Amino acid sequence: MSSPFESYDDLDDADERLGAADPAERRVAIIALGHSGDPAAVAHLAKMVADPDAGVRQQVAMALGEFDGPEAAEALVQLLVDPERIVAAAAADSLAEFKDPASADAILPLVKHAHAFVRTGALRALKELRRRDTLKPALEALQDPDAAVRVQAIGVIGFLKLEESIPALTALIGDPDAHVRRAAVSALAFSHMKIAAETITRALADSDWMVREMAAETLGLNANGAVAADPLMACLADEFWQVRLKAIRSLGRMKIVQAVRPIGHCITHEQANLRKEAAAALGEIAAPDGEPFLALVANDLDPDVRKNARWALHQIAASKARAGS
Amino acid sequence: MPLATYQTSVPVVVDDAKCIADKGCTVCVDVCPLDVLRISDMTGKAFMAYDECWYCMPCEADCPTGAVTVNIPYLLR
Amino acid sequence: MAMDEIVDGLSEVSCDVLVIGGGTAGPMAALKAKMKNPKANVVLLEKANVKRSGAISMGMDGLNNAVIPGYATPEQYTKEITIANDGIVDQKAVYKYAQSCYGIIEELDSFGIRFLKNENGDYAVKKVHHIGTYVLPMPNGETVKKALYRQLRRARILISNRYMATRLLKSSDGRIAGAVSVNTRTAEMLVIKAKAVILCMGAAGRLGLPTSGYMFGTYENAANSGDGYAMAYHAGAALANLECFQINPLIKDYNGPACAYVAGPFGAYTANNEDRRFIECDYWSGQMMLEFYNELLSGKGPVFLQLKHLHDKTIEEIEHTLHKVERPTRGLFQEGRGVDYRKESIEMHISEIGFCSGHSASGVFVDDNARTTVPGLYAAGDMASVPHNYMLGAFTNGSFAGLDAMEFADNHDFGAIDAGEIALERERVMAPTKREDGIPPNQIEYKTRRLVNDYLQPPKVTRKYELGMRRLAEVREDMQERMIARNAHELLRALEVQSIMDCADMAAHASLFREESRWGLYHWRTDFPEKDNENWFCHTLLSKQDGRMTSEKRAVQPYVVPIADDEKDLYDKQRIRASA
Numbered sequence: 001m002s003s004p005f006e007s008y009d010d011l012d013d014a015d016e017r018l019g020a021a022d023p024a025e026r027r028v029a030i031i032a033l034g035h036s037g038d039p040a041a042v043a044h045l046a047k048m049v050a051d052p053d054a055g056v057r058q059q060v061a062m063a064l065g066e067f068d069g070p071e072a073a074e075a076l077v078q079l080l081v082d083p084e085r086i087v088a089a090a091a092a093d094s095l096a097e098f099k100d101p102a103s104a105d106a107i108l109p110l111v112k113h114a115h116a117f118v119r120t121g122a123l124r125a126l127k128e129l130r131r132r133d134t135l136k137p138a139l140e141a142l143q144d145p146d147a148a149v150r151v152q153a154i155g156v157i158g159f160l161k162l163e164e165s166i167p168a169l170t171a172l173i174g175d176p177d178a179h180v181r182r183a184a185v186s187a188l189a190f191s192h193m194k195i196a197a198e199t200i201t202r203a204l205a206d207s208d209w210m211v212r213e214m215a216a217e218t219l220g221l222n223a224n225g226a227v228a229a230d231p232l233m234a235c236l237a238d239e240f241w242q243v244r245l246k247a248i249r250s251l252g253r254m255k256i257v258q259a260v261r262p263i264g265h266c267i268t269h270e271q272a273n274l275r276k277e278a279a280a281a282l283g284e285i286a287a288p289d290g291e292p293f294l295a296l297v298a299n300d301l302d303p304d305v306r307k308n309a310r311w312a313l314h315q316i317a318a319s320k321a322r323a324g325s
Numbered sequence: 326m327p328l329a330t331y332q333t334s335v336p337v338v339v340d341d342a343k344c345i346a347d348k349g350c351t352v353c354v355d356v357c358p359l360d361v362l363r364i365s366d367m368t369g370k371a372f373m374a375y376d377e378c379w380y381c382m383p384c385e386a387d388c389p390t391g392a393v394t395v396n397i398p399y400l401l402r
Numbered sequence: 403m404a405m406d407e408i409v410d411g412l413s414e415v416s417c418d419v420l421v422i423g424g425g426t427a428g429p430m431a432a433l434k435a436k437m438k439n440p441k442a443n444v445v446l447l448e449k450a451n452v453k454r455s456g457a458i459s460m461g462m463d464g465l466n467n468a469v470i471p472g473y474a475t476p477e478q479y480t481k482e483i484t485i486a487n488d489g490i491v492d493q494k495a496v497y498k499y500a501q502s503c504y505g506i507i508e509e510l511d512s513f514g515i516r517f518l519k520n521e522n523g524d525y526a527v528k529k530v531h532h533i534g535t536y537v538l539p540m541p542n543g544e545t546v547k548k549a550l551y552r553q554l555r556r557a558r559i560l561i562s563n564r565y566m567a568t569r570l571l572k573s574s575d576g577r578i579a580g581a582v583s584v585n586t587r588t589a590e591m592l593v594i595k596a597k598a599v600i601l602c603m604g605a606a607g608r609l610g611l612p613t614s615g616y617m618f619g620t621y622e623n624a625a626n627s628g629d630g631y632a633m634a635y636h637a638g639a640a641l642a643n644l645e646c647f648q649i650n651p652l653i654k655d656y657n658g659p660a661c662a663y664v665a666g667p668f669g670a671y672t673a674n675n676e677d678r679r680f681i682e683c684d685y686w687s688g689q690m691m692l693e694f695y696n697e698l699l700s701g702k703g704p705v706f707l708q709l710k711h712l713h714d715k716t717i718e719e720i721e722h723t724l725h726k727v728e729r730p731t732r733g734l735f736q737e738g739r740g741v742d743y744r745k746e747s748i749e750m751h752i753s754e755i756g757f758c759s760g761h762s763a764s765g766v767f768v769d770d771n772a773r774t775t776v777p778g779l780y781a782a783g784d785m786a787s788v789p790h791n792y793m794l795g796a797f798t799n800g801s802f803a804g805l806d807a808m809e810f811a812d813n814h815d816f817g818a819i820d821a822g823e824i825a826l827e828r829e830r831v832m833a834p835t836k837r838e839d840g841i842p843p844n845q846i847e848y849k850t851r852r853l854v855n856d857y858l859q860p861p862k863v864t865r866k867y868e869l870g871m872r873r874l875a876e877v878r879e880d881m882q883e884r885m886i887a888r889n890a891h892e893l894l895r896a897l898e899v900q901s902i903m904d905c906a907d908m909a910a911h912a913s914l915f916r917e918e919s920r921w922g923l924y925h926w927r928t929d930f931p932e933k934d935n936e937n938w939f940c941h942t943l944l945s946k947q948d949g950r951m952t953s954e955k956r957a958v959q960p961y962v963v964p965i966a967d968d969e970k971d972l973y974d975k976q977r978i979r980a981s982a
């Protein structure tokens with residue numbers, strides 16, 4: 001019987017198989033190399049990036065995704081600029097899996113490539129590598145005419161979490177593209193600078209509801225989110241219940257005592273998700289004046305609302321007991 | 326007890342024109358968790374040999390040439 | 403030679419640590435064992451192919467139970483799991499998981515496994531449960547197995563694909579000594595001697611029969627036929643709380659999750675035919691399934707997952723996950739039925755029964771180091787008794803198992819194996835191939851699983867159970883005396899059905915032992931409709947003693963995270979009685 005174990009000798013006749021006349025056979029050989037996991041396979045795969053057959057090149061792009069590091073990145077970068085979209089897309093996906101910061105050297109030059117698709121792919125890959133020297137090119141890419149590129153650039157910057165990037169991020173609040181604005185708001189979450197919280201607050205008035213929703217949520221995560229207590233309370237009248245819901249959650253998370261009444265007034269909204277969130281937030285704030293509002297939903301038809309109300313009353317009682325003792 | 330063979334429609338379809346099993350590919354056969362795909366001796370192409378499919382998709386997702394289509398098994402469609 | 407043609411042969415290999423099952427827990431266990439001692443030989447044996455095997459073959463919607471600093475604490479998590487399991491929990495293992503799982507997430511992230519992050523690169527954790535926040539989505543996680551596989555290849559783990567383990571081997575001193583397996587395409591047998599063995603064979607997912615009647619249309623990966631449970635049983639290991647079945651709320655007929663954990667954070671919810679929520683319980687637990695069951699029967703069914711109140715853009719995002727990862731054919735299924743989530747809700751149902759600690763609590767009994775009651779034998783993932791551990795629990799407990807097993811292997815030599823035992827097992831395995839005439843495995847399996855549905859599915863009625871056990875015994879006799887396998891693939895199914903039958907017997911035996919009702923629908927006994935904490939606030943352990951199936955009680959270990967009475971009450975108010 002042959003060995004019961006998977007072989008680790010996949011490279012033995014690699015060159016011969018990669019040289020087959022039939023592109024299908026070359027593909028099969030490439031699949032085997034990717035599967036090997038052997039770092040030595042990268043050199044063999046790298047030789048195939050100029051194969052005349054697009055299907056073969058696509059396979060190479062996928063196989064290289066099984067590896068990490070500068071050598072594989074070098075080869076993938078050549079495939080990312082491939083004129084065939086299927087090849088370039090496969091290369092972008094593979095690069096996005098890389099974690100070795102040293103891979104960034106090969107990728108960085110493509111941030112200035114003529115094609116937006118390539119620039120987007122390059123920035124997407126750089127994000128996870130979190131290398132400080134990617135900040136400058138990423139900041140420059142914020143001026144890119146293509147919105148998808150700007151979104152990825154925001155990610156690169158946001159992942160680095162450097163306060164020095166805050167002015168550039170706050171400037172994006174006026175970006176014409178809603179996706180960009182939404183991403184920028186999310187990226188501001190980490191900052192301790194006042195201006196960051198203020199900018200997110202401004203986004204509560206954005207024309208796009210998803211940007212407003214993101215802003216309402218992000219304020220709850222930001223160190224200075226509480227400066228926005230009033231505007232968040234104003235958000236409780238937003239025409240989209242989704243925005244109100246996130247505002248309630250953030251007010252609860254930050255335990256804004258003044259918000260009890262405005263939140264309480266949402267507790268009878270027709271949308272059950274909102275009633276539930278309001279009850280939960282009153283519990284997080286745990287102020288006694290939440291009790292009468294919670295009483296309104298004691299017999300709510302929705303069990304989730306009742307459950308959160310019970311929990312909230314329990315929190316309030318516990319907080320009263322603590323204050324008493 | 327004597328056995329009967331009976332008909333069953335299988336959920337996975339392979340496009341013979343795209344399949345490169347005859348060039349050495351066995352990817353779908355390799356990955357299938359239920360081990361129900363085989364390469365046909367007659368056509369040299371992959372096919373579903375047993376109607377025991379979890380409609381899970383690795384065969385379709387990993388096929389290098391896009392030759393595999395997974396359908397929902399008839400009984401639960 | 404053609405594939406599936408039977409070859410009668412047997413060979414032997416040895417290794418330090420043998421991991422059986424290369425789904426989720428298995429790869430992690432193998433990797434950790436090898437990292438602990440890179441010079442040692444670690445074998446990962448898999449019935450299918452490690453690249454795409456197990457529950458996570460196409461990724462997962464997300465982590466259901468991530469304890470991430472800033473969002474949840476190990477104490478809170480331990481409390482919630484304890485309460486969700488009606489208190490029958492050895493907290494030490496749950497707490498250890500909760501403390502370690504964040505480190506495992508970081509490690510998985512470094513492997514290239516993709517979790518949802520916000521624009522700061524922080525994990526985008528979502529709130530689903532009403533107290534803790536535990537859900538971390540993985541909308542682009544379809545490559546998780548690829549990433550794991552890569553790590554295994556790099557570490558040079560010895561991978562044996564397409565070998566199905568059939569029995570464990572022990573030495574005369576009761577220690578583990580290895581396992582017997584069979585190649586699923588040639589029927590050649592392989593004996594693996596090992597100093598320590600880790601069982602990661604997943605849930606018993608082919609126990610009940612799906613309502614569609616399609617035997618492989620299960621919730622669990624249908625390759626998980628309960629072999630691990632059967633093997634542990636025959637090796638004399640104890641199995642805990644098997645009467646705490648697994649039943650899940652699923653897309654009707656499709657039998658896959660919809661899933662509330664994905665759509666929930668976006669505002670979707672489970673509703674009755676009046677478009678109203680009815681579920682009180684936060685967790686996928688027996689309590690929730692009871693509420694589901696009652697609603698279905700109350701005239702307020704069918705039950706739906708409701709999305710139509712959400713914004714188009716939100717639905718688009720949900721679709722992206724539902725149709726791309728975990729069970730990507732969900733989209734195809736709905737399309738076939740002409741269901742557009744924007745206009746129509748998704749019809750849901752509850753599944754057939756199974757064993758799975760990943761979702762409930764029924765598994766091979768283990769301690770907080772994943773040790774079973776057999777020295778040198780470990781278990782992790784869906785088949786080990788740490789409750790509600792899901793995917794991240796499989797990874798984390800798999801890692802504990804790998805580390806401890808390697809330590810065991812470093813300190814022990816090979817156990818002596820009795821050649822007679824191997825010969826007997828070879829005879830048992832090959833028996834269906836030696837018969838000229840008989841019943842094929844698919845018919846034995848269909849009948850067994852149909853009987854499981856008819857007699858063992860809750861509500862559990864003693865009289866029905868007794869009848870069911872008689873019927874199952876008749877089928878067992880057919881299985882042992884008359885089943886035939888005409889090629890290696892049929893032999894695989896013939897061996898699987900033997901595990902299924904063992905699991906059915908264990909399900910019946912364990913259920914009759916616990917004379918109370920507990921865990922909502924999972925163990926609702928009509929003859930003992932009340933929870934009886936005085937007599938049954940304990941685990942039950944089932945094992946094979948002197949060749950016979952026996953059950954005994956085992957005390958719940960003292961809690962490490964105490965739970966105040968008023969906290970219990972708060973949850974208890976969520977409970978509704980079975981009879982309601």
Ligand SMILES: Cc1cc2nc3c(=O)[nH]c(=O)nc-3n(C[C@H](O)[C@H](O)[C@H](O)COP(=O)(O)OP(=O)(O)OC[C@H]3O[C@@H](n4cnc5c(N)ncnc54)[C@H](O)[C@@H]3O)c2cc1C
Pocket residue numbers: 422423424425426427428447448449450455456457458462463464465466467565566567568602603604605621622623625626627628629630658659663728729760761782783784785791792793794796
């Ligand atoms: C459809 C679905 C959706 C889920 N969704 C989520 C989710 O969103 N979030 C979450 O956290 N969890 C989820 N879970 C649960 C989670 O996936 C499991 O708890 C976890 O993956 C179990 O890991 P495991 O290693 O125990 O089992 P598996 O990953 O299933 O691995 C078991 C392995 O053992 C092999 N095997 C079986 N028998 C033998 C044998 N005799 N010999 C050799 N090998 C054998 C199988 O082929 C398989 O590869 C989901 C599960 C399913 C099925």
Ligand code: SF4
Pocket residue numbers: 339343344345346350351352353354370371387388389390391392393
């Ligand atoms: S993976 Fe595709 S090309 Fe390869 S054998 Fe299967 S169907 Fe043919």
Ligand code: SF4
Pocket residue numbers: 337356357358359360361362377378379380381382383384385395
């Ligand atoms: S869908 Fe899954 S079970 Fe069915 S043939 Fe493909 S890989 Fe196998």
